[in-house]
Amino acid sequence: MNIFVNGVSYHVERYGDGEPLLLLHGFTGSVETWKPFLPYWRDYQLVLVDIIGHGLTDSPNDPARYEMEKAADDLDEILRYFHLQDAHVLGYSMGGRLALTFAILYPHRVRTLILESSSPGLKTMQERRERMKRDEALAEEIEQYGVTAFVEKWENMPLFASQKRLPLSVQQQIRNERLNNNALGLANSLRGMGTGRQPSFWNRLFKVNVPTLLLCGEWDQKFCRIAEEMKEYLPNCEMIKVPEAGHAIHVEQREIFAKIVSRFITRRRV
Numbered sequence: 606m607n608i609f610v611n612g613v614s615y616h617v618e619r620y621g622d623g624e625p626l627l628l629l630h631g632f633t634g635s636v637e638t639w640k641p642f643l644p645y646w647r648d649y650q651l652v653l654v655d656i657i658g659h660g661l662t663d664s665p666n667d668p669a670r671y672e673m674e675k676a677a678d679d680l681d682e683i684l685r686y687f688h689l690q691d692a693h694v695l696g697y698s699m700g701g702r703l704a705l706t707f708a709i710l711y712p713h714r715v716r717t718l719i720l721e722s723s724s725p726g727l728k729t730m731q732e733r734r735e736r737m738k739r740d741e742a743l744a745e746e747i748e749q750y751g752v753t754a755f756v757e758k759w760e761n762m763p764l765f766a767s768q769k770r771l772p773l774s775v776q777q778q779i780r781n782e783r784l785n786n787n788a789l790g791l792a793n794s795l796r797g798m799g800t801g802r803q804p805s806f807w808n809r810l811f812k813v814n815v816p817t818l819l820l821c822g823e824w825d826q827k828f829c830r831i832a833e834e835m836k837e838y839l840p841n842c843e844m845i846k847v848p849e850a851g852h853a854i855h856v857e858q859r860e861i862f863a864k865i866v867s868r869f870i871t872r873r874r875v
């Protein structure tokens with residue numbers, strides 16, 4: 606279904622009853638990311654959102670509308686629309702940056718927080734400026750050469766090298782999900798909520814008191830380093846390094862990922 610949220614038409618899908626679990630995909634993803642998990646998480650009310658600029662959610666012309674804080678405000682409205690006081694929140698990569706932002710700005714709305722291969726942004730303005738420049742160049746590339754050419758480049762980044770081990774059918778599934786996005790949405794997502802663009806939340810991690818689980822794949826050295834460092838600041842946090850997985854743990858170790866999430870949430874059911 607699509608619902609109007611702060612002037613943006615959001616595509617949201619809900620499955621099941623029970624405790625709500627809000628699921629936030631990564632950059633170039635969509636609600637399709639989470640469909641393989643419907644059978645595993647039948648005990649929960651799954652709320653799947655196409656993040657602004659992705660999937661069947663609007664792609665506004667103004668990059669400012671994609672800002673992380675505004676996207677978090679949208680999540681607050683989406684929970685309100687479904688009369689949900691709070692939810693367990695799981696975010697993958699960009700979706701994890703949004704999930705963390707939501708937990709910081711709306712702590713009363715987050716029952717537990719699960720961050721897969723994510724970060725609180727970049728620490729210094731210098732790093733942020735450099736990243737914003739890179740992301741702007743990438744955004745212009747997407748607009749100039751189109752989504753297909755971008756996906757070809759994106760899926761071949763070293764960060765996703767371990768996905769080459771996956772069956773070709775699974776690789777094609779991921780590619781199709783990426784291809785089902787539009788150039789304006791992806792470009793403005795980078796401009797508005799990219800890693801360099803979002804505020805650095807490193808200095809606010811100590812205030813995140815909700816039970817938090819950090820997940821990283823053992824082959825994803827960069828994001829495991831980030832998770833190890835985040836753990837030092839988060840007061841109520843566990844970390845799991847998942848064996849034989851890279852950045853997209855949920856793709857490369859689906860069963861293990863499903864079990865880890867269920868176990869973490871079940872231990873904290875209300």
Ligand SMILES: C=C(O[C@H]1C=C[C@H](C(=O)CCC(=O)O)[C@@H](C(=O)O)[C@@H]1O)C(=O)O
Nearest residue numbers: 631632633697698699700764799800853
């Ligand atoms: C390449 C880097 O950053 C990007 C990597 C992962 C994030 C993501 O959401 C990827 C999802 C996917 O394609 O499976 C993305 C983001 O957080 O927006 C980052 O731009 C890097 O080295 O930091």
